[in-house]
Amino acid sequence: MxxxxxxxxxxxxxxxxxxxxxxxxxxxxxxxxxxxxxxxxxxxxxxxxxxxxxxxxxxARVLTRFGPMFQIERIGGAFCLAAMRVPETDFERVAAAVNAFPEVAHNYRREHALNMWFVLATETPAGIEDTAARIEATTGLPVFRFPKEREYFVEMKLEA
Structure with a gap:
């Protein structure tokens, strides 16, 4: 079957x-x-x-990623949740531009004023600001940063 x-x-x-x-x-x-x-x-x-x-x-993009999950901060890197307010007529272009950055993961469309949400993962904490600035320069839109204040471990498994 x-x-x-x-x-x-x-x-x-x-x-x-x-x-x-x-x-x-x-x-x-x-x-x-x-x-x-x-x-x-x-x-x-x-x-x-x-x-x-x-x-x-x-x-086929049934799986978007296969690999280990690291606590990047323990090796000097950084994560940051980010969001953008993207005009609907320009959403696909902006999504493609944002997704072209290797530092971008987990990009999702949301029903909200901030309709594009993604995670930035960089080798250093300074890389977050650098990547966000490059995304802003590429797209012409501001990137809102939501840095992690506290860490939670949620073991999410999805049944196929």
Missing amino acids: TDTMKRSGAPVELDATDRALINALQGDFPLTREPFAEVAAAFGLAEDQVIARMRRLLD
């Missing part, structure tokens, strides 16, 4: 194995020399099959 998920363009077929991989790999990814081989063994697949499935899910 397969289900269809629509992501940026054509529908993407997800079979039971895709869903099981997505669900299993949201935590507990093996920290070993050959982690994909371990995952493959647990699912009765070949290592290259697991890697190919993950690549397909990433390429």
Whole structure:
């Protein structure tokens, strides 16, 4: 049985194995020399099959990211929630410009006066201001910064 998920363009077929991989790999990814081989063994697949499935899910944008989560501040970096007020007629252009910055993650449209929200992640705290200024110069729109005041750990897992 397969289900269809629509992501940026054509529908993407997800079979039971895709869903099981997505669900299993949201935590507990093996920290070993050959982690994909371990995952493959647990699912009765070949290592290259697991890697190919993950690549397909990433390429199709069913998954937007696959990798570890770091507390970036512990290694000298910084995160900042940011928002913009983008005219609806210019939203797609501004979204593309903002998303072109490698420091931008988790860009979402919202039903609010500040209708574009995203996270800035930089190697240094000064990088937040630099990146926000470059986004402003590129888009011609102000970037509102909402620095983290307190950290909360929310282990959010989404079932596929």
